[in-house]
Amino acid sequence: MVKGYLSIQLKSQWLYLAFLLTILAIFAYDWIPPRSLTLLTPGSTTSLYMDSENTGTSVGEWLDKTNHAFRCTFYDTPAHYKYCGFDVLQGDGLSAGIDYSHYTTLKIKLHYKGDAELLRFYVRHFAHGLSNVNDTRNTAKYARVLVATNDLNNEVSLPLTQFSLANWWVRAMNLPTELSYPEFSNAINIGIDHPYPARIGVHDIQVAYIRLEGIWLTKESWYLGIVGFWFLILVLKNLQQLFHYRSLLTRNTEQLDYALTKAEKLEAESNRFKELSLIDQLTSTLNRRGIQREVDKIDRQSKWSDTAIVLMDIDFFKPINDSYGHDVGDKVLESLGAILRDAAGTRGYAGRWGGEEFILLFSGTSVMQARDTAEAIRQRIANFVFCGELNIRLTASFGVGTAAVDECFEDTFRHVDRALYLAKNSGRNCVKTAE
Numbered sequence: 001m002v003k004g005y006l007s008i009q010l011k012s013q014w015l016y017l018a019f020l021l022t023i024l025a026i027f028a029y030d031w032i033p034p035r036s037l038t039l040l041t042p043g044s045t046t047s048l049y050m051d052s053e054n055t056g057t058s059v060g061e062w063l064d065k066t067n068h069a070f071r072c073t074f075y076d077t078p079a080h081y082k083y084c085g086f087d088v089l090q091g092d093g094l095s096a097g098i099d100y101s102h103y104t105t106l107k108i109k110l111h112y113k114g115d116a117e118l119l120r121f122y123v124r125h126f127a128h129g130l131s132n133v134n135d136t137r138n139t140a141k142y143a144r145v146l147v148a149t150n151d152l153n154n155e156v157s158l159p160l161t162q163f164s165l166a167n168w169w170v171r172a173m174n175l176p177t178e179l180s181y182p183e184f185s186n187a188i189n190i191g192i193d194h195p196y197p198a199r200i201g202v203h204d205i206q207v208a209y210i211r212l213e214g215i216w217l218t219k220e221s222w223y224l225g226i227v228g229f230w231f232l233i234l235v236l237k238n239l240q241q242l243f244h245y246r247s248l249l250t251r252n253t254e255q256l257d258y259a260l261t262k263a264e265k266l267e268a269e270s271n272r273f274k275e276l277s278l279i280d281q282l283t284s285t286l287n288r289r290g291i292q293r294e295v296d297k298i299d300r301q302s303k304w305s306d307t308a309i310v311l312m313d314i315d316f317f318k319p320i321n322d323s324y325g326h327d328v329g330d331k332v333l334e335s336l337g338a339i340l341r342d343a344a345g346t347r348g349y350a351g352r353w354g355g356e357e358f359i360l361l362f363s364g365t366s367v368m369q370a371r372d373t374a375e376a377i378r379q380r381i382a383n384f385v386f387c388g389e390l391n392i393r394l395t396a397s398f399g400v401g402t403a404a405v406d407e408c409f410e411d412t413f414r415h416v417d418r419a420l421y422l423a424k425n426s427g428r429n430c431v432k433t434a435e
Helices: 002-029 149-155 167-173 219-252 254-276 288-300 316-326 326-344 369-383 409-424
Strands: 035-038 046-050 060-065 071-072 084-089 105-113 118-125 142-146 156-159 187-193 202-215 307-316 348-354 357-363 395-401 432-435
Touching: 002 219, 046 060, 060 084, 060 202, 071 084, 084 202, 105 118, 105 149, 142 156, 149 307, 167 187, 187 202, 187 395, 219 254, 219 409, 288 348, 288 357, 288 409, 307 409, 316 326, 326 348, 326 357, 357 369, 369 395, 369 432, 395 409, 409 432
Parallel strands: 395 432
Antiparallel strands: 035 202, 046 084, 060 071, 071 202, 084 187, 105 156, 105 202, 118 142, 118 187, 307 357, 307 395, 348 357
């Protein structure tokens, strides 16, 4: 009896410990340090720009470049547009920038001397498919926010949600409404300048720091994790009781337990074989039957009109088998399967439609997003070295499309298949969109 009491006490102690950890976790959220990224460092590539470089008279000059101190002087002379500013390169400053999207606030500390009422803080984002790497100053998405100079005596916190696209840039790019929003996932420049109209006179600025801050986890996610922790505790507790009762059942009904165990094994094997029957064994992607299962799910959920199809066909695959043998061809297909599974991720499905033809399904995806994804896959395949010792290079052609309203899978597939056919007849190694 004493032994049983001690056993119960020991089993309960871990619940008390879990309860104590929960109390600590509830109050610990406010102690989590913020996520931070410094954008202006001693080694940052900085520059000044001014209209005097383009027939104007405004002058920008360094007062102390090491400490990021500069002066802008605006003269009372006729000019179409006076400008002078400070720019910090992000990433390579062309098309590969820095991802700000994991942060919420831009924090800036600077010292300003002058009589301007406002300063402008801006971020340029290189949008693939929209921006031109040869003219990023005019084609990169230009988001900005104006700050009163009276607020610059202390650190300024600028939520990224306060940034908006400049109207002149939206008009110049003839940007549709659905794309007229700021983006921060590929920032290539960040800077400070004077908004129009610039105040005549001398303006001295010394930038102390520029950094991004955010949170590692939202409070909702933190508390959801605590709920999930207790859900796991309850599951483990129930499993503990289950194993206890199963051991009693085993001792009293060995024959029944054997039958149940055998039935569970058969069911597990049945499920395993059922899943294997949907997977292409060579590429580890879905086979045609597996893709059809996902199509049926989309049909049942009436979400087919929001689904994009990407068809891919390897260019000139037969010569690989002819030249190197089917073993090498199989290794190439295996590597392609890994590339496509990675591209599909958690938001889509990749499958082998037959031979060297593959299909990808993306729910809730526009045709432009699907085209960008297909283009990324195309470039990755074109740059990938298959069977390193043989240095095999491949290209692939793509057809992309989305379903119209009330259109079924078969109709959409035919449109996309025609787009793939067009890609094949357009020189291969390209992406074509279904009409």
